[in-house]
Amino acid sequence: MTKYVIRRLLGIIPTLLVIITISFFIVRVAPGGPFDGERALPEVIKKNIEAKYHFDDPLVVQYGRYMFDVLRGDLGPSYRYKDHDVNFYIFQSLPNSMILGVIAISISIIFGISSGMLAAVKQNTWVDYLGMAFAIIGISVPLFVIGPILQYIFAMRLGWFPTSGWITGDNGWITVILPAVTLSASNFGTIARLTRSSMLETLRSDYIRTAKAKGMRSSVILFKHAMKGAMLPIVSYLGPAFAGIITGSVVVEQVFRVPGLGKFFVQSSFNRDYTLIVGVVIVYSVILVFMNFIVDIVYSLLDPRITYK
Amino acid sequence: METNETRKTLLEVKDLRTYFKTDAGVVKAVDGISFKLSQGETLGIVGESGSGKSVTNLSIMRLIQSPPGKIVGGEILFEGDDILKVPESELRSIRGNKISMIFQDPMTSLNPFLKISTQMVETILLHQDMSKKEALKKSIDMLKLVGIPAAEERIHSYPHQFSGGMRQRVMIAMALSCEAKILIADEPTTALDVTIQAQILELIQELAQKLDTAVILITHDLGVVAGLCDTVCVMYAGKIVEKANTDELYARPSHPYTDGLIKSVPRLDKAQNGKLFSIEGQPPNVIDLPPCCPFHPRCSRKMEICTKQYPPVVDLGKGHEVACWLYAENKENSTDE
Ligand SMILES: Nc1ncnc2c1ncn2[C@@H]1O[C@H](COP(=O)(O)OP(=O)(O)OP(=O)(O)O)[C@@H](O)[C@H]1O
Ligand SMILES: [Mg+2]
Numbered sequence: 001m002t003k004y005v006i007r008r009l010l011g012i013i014p015t016l017l018v019i020i021t022i023s024f025f026i027v028r029v030a031p032g033g034p035f036d037g038e039r040a041l042p043e044v045i046k047k048n049i050e051a052k053y054h055f056d057d058p059l060v061v062q063y064g065r066y067m068f069d070v071l072r073g074d075l076g077p078s079y080r081y082k083d084h085d086v087n088f089y090i091f092q093s094l095p096n097s098m099i100l101g102v103i104a105i106s107i108s109i110i111f112g113i114s115s116g117m118l119a120a121v122k123q124n125t126w127v128d129y130l131g132m133a134f135a136i137i138g139i140s141v142p143l144f145v146i147g148p149i150l151q152y153i154f155a156m157r158l159g160w161f162p163t164s165g166w167i168t169g170d171n172g173w174i175t176v177i178l179p180a181v182t183l184s185a186s187n188f189g190t191i192a193r194l195t196r197s198s199m200l201e202t203l204r205s206d207y208i209r210t211a212k213a214k215g216m217r218s219s220v221i222l223f224k225h226a227m228k229g230a231m232l233p234i235v236s237y238l239g240p241a242f243a244g245i246i247t248g249s250v251v252v253e254q255v256f257r258v259p260g261l262g263k264f265f266v267q268s269s270f271n272r273d274y275t276l277i278v279g280v281v282i283v284y285s286v287i288l289v290f291m292n293f294i295v296d297i298v299y300s301l302l303d304p305r306i307t308y309k
Numbered sequence: 310m311e312t313n314e315t316r317k318t319l320l321e322v323k324d325l326r327t328y329f330k331t332d333a334g335v336v337k338a339v340d341g342i343s344f345k346l347s348q349g350e351t352l353g354i355v356g357e358s359g360s361g362k363s364v365t366n367l368s369i370m371r372l373i374q375s376p377p378g379k380i381v382g383g384e385i386l387f388e389g390d391d392i393l394k395v396p397e398s399e400l401r402s403i404r405g406n407k408i409s410m411i412f413q414d415p416m417t418s419l420n421p422f423l424k425i426s427t428q429m430v431e432t433i434l435l436h437q438d439m440s441k442k443e444a445l446k447k448s449i450d451m452l453k454l455v456g457i458p459a460a461e462e463r464i465h466s467y468p469h470q471f472s473g474g475m476r477q478r479v480m481i482a483m484a485l486s487c488e489a490k491i492l493i494a495d496e497p498t499t500a501l502d503v504t505i506q507a508q509i510l511e512l513i514q515e516l517a518q519k520l521d522t523a524v525i526l527i528t529h530d531l532g533v534v535a536g537l538c539d540t541v542c543v544m545y546a547g548k549i550v551e552k553a554n555t556d557e558l559y560a561r562p563s564h565p566y567t568d569g570l571i572k573s574v575p576r577l578d579k580a581q582n583g584k585l586f587s588i589e590g591q592p593p594n595v596i597d598l599p600p601c602c603p604f605h606p607r608c609s610r611k612m613e614i615c616t617k618q619y620p621p622v623v624d625l626g627k628g629h630e631v632a633c634w635l636y637a638e639n640k641e642n643s644t645d646e
Contacts, residue, residue, distance in 0.1 A: 214405035
């Protein structure tokens with residue numbers, strides 16, 4: 001197991017190098033550049049700026065230099081925000097996105113699994129139908145619709161929550177709830193449906209019949225005998241779920257004015273702010289790759305039939 | 310050979326009917342079955358694949374998946390109480406404790422996510438007043454009894470680390486660990502290879518005798534029945550077509566189906582011109598069966614009436630019962646169904 005963990009961790013490095021390389025070149029292939037504003041700069045000034053940022057060097061040289069910096073932990077200067085470098089902006093906004101993402105994924109997991117199990121146990125009753133209706137809504141209604149609807153009902157109409165803002169503002173932690181719920185919607189739906197179907201399948205399996213034949217209580221059967229097997233598909237889904245949280249947070253942060261990483265992702269793309277784009281991509285990739293790794297480990301801990309060497 | 314009357318009746322199945330609702334129609338998997346099981350008796354249930362053997366026994370334990378299955382009629386009297394009517398809590402004290410079951414497929418019947426020790430200990434703790442430690446010790450003893458080598462260590466393995474034969478032994482050990490009064494063994498050896506089959510069957514018989522457990526042994530192997538069972542029920546298309554004492558059944562197989570089954574067992578002592586006997590045709594589809602003898606399309610002694618009416622059950626004496634028109638006295642207006 002230890003060997004496997006080390007090997008997987010080492011495997012992350014080339015994956016990340018490939019991602020950095022691809023994004024480095026792709027952003028430069030897109031038309032336009034960081035200094036092509038609405039007003040065209042005079043040729044001389046543009047030349048000067050480009051020289052300052054080494055844009056006049058061959059692309060390969062730029063790439064080599066960038067890689068060298070990244071490996072030292074320096075994501076370079078932003079081409080648009082002159083006050084600070086990319087590291088600063090990321091470290092300032094990442095914790096906010098992380099808090100939002102972690103709370104959102106926890107909501108999806110906790111409510112998704114419990115409604116899925118309830119739906120499976122009470123199959124074809126109103127509990128089942130209601131739970132699955134919510135699940136479908138969560139999956140099919142886009143975030144930028146759910147967000148404003150929640151804002152309208154719970155903030156404007158009922159006044160239970162502020163419409164927007166963040167923990168660091170006057171309203172404190174209560175501001176997290178609406179954006180986190182919005183962000184959790186689609187994963188909640190998928191996890192609830194996955195849990196329901198996998199639980200139903202598990203409950204029909206031979207080994208559950210054996211447990212019943214032994215005279216066990218249905219609650220014990222559910223939690224001790226069926227839970228582990230039924231959770232495997234959910235654990236596998238968590239990898240994609242984290243990816244969904246990341247893309248979703250870009251939208252949700254806009255809707256609820258959360259000072260997170262998403263803002264930089266969108267704006268840097270419009271601005272062709274190469275280093276900031278690639279920097280954000282690197283951060284997202286590290287999170288994703290690492291989460292996938294953790295998911296695999298959890299999976300192997302759940303399923304004794306899987307042995308890693 | 311013991312007769313049913315000398316021993317107390319433990320289990321009595323009366324006119325049991327278990328149907329499955331499917332898209333193709335209602336599958337009458339078990340359709341009016343009755344039999345008795347006495348203390349210490351070994352009852353064999355034989356029949357082709359799909360004849361309803363497993364469904365019969367799952368019904369006894371109320372383990373039929375519903376939907377699509379449903380026990381639509383009959384009674385299952387265990388020590389006088391109808392299992393079909395007892396509340397859930399009482400049912401739990403019967404399952405595993407008074408009646409335990411070994412399932413057909415050892416590969417899937419153990420929980421792959423829990424250690425053998427967990428699965429065995431929980432069974433014992435459920436029905437017996439013991440500490441965890443004692444239960445573990447008992448589990449190890451049971452595993453030794455069924456011939457698992459190095460049981461002290463192996464009990465902490467997961468099922469996938471065991472071979473099929475060993476898993477079936479674990480199932481047997483688990484089923485016997487609570488000293489149930491009835492052990493239902495549903496084709497305990499079908500999934501195993503021949504050399505282990507005999508061992509497992511002997512094991513079940515030996516343990517059952519030791520603990521004075523009544524056994525319902527389901528099989529489609531008549532050879533097994535001859536060696537182990539006191540009484541035999543022959544099932545065909547959800548019904549019992551013949552029921553008798555084992556010796557009696559072999560001496561006087563009366564239903565043409567039973568006769569065919571016995572003839573199709575390979576034997577060394579009788580020359581058969583190198584050819585094995587086999588019953589022609591396919592087992593019937595039990596969906597929407599017309600009210601006729603379900604065996605008539607394959608029967609060599611079929612008569613006009615066989616295609617029109619289900620035969621009545623005829624008692625040939627000494628508890629030998631057969632459902633066949635050949636033995637019915639009044640062939641015109643017999644009313645069984
Ligand atoms: N869940 C189910 N849904 C629909 N039909 C079923 C179901 N379970 C069993 N049946 C039907 O009931 C009939 C009897 O099945 P059963 O499993 O009792 O056969 P069996 O005698 O045990 O056969 P085998 O020797 O193959 O184990 C079959 O026709 C089968 O198709
Ligand atoms: Mg069967």
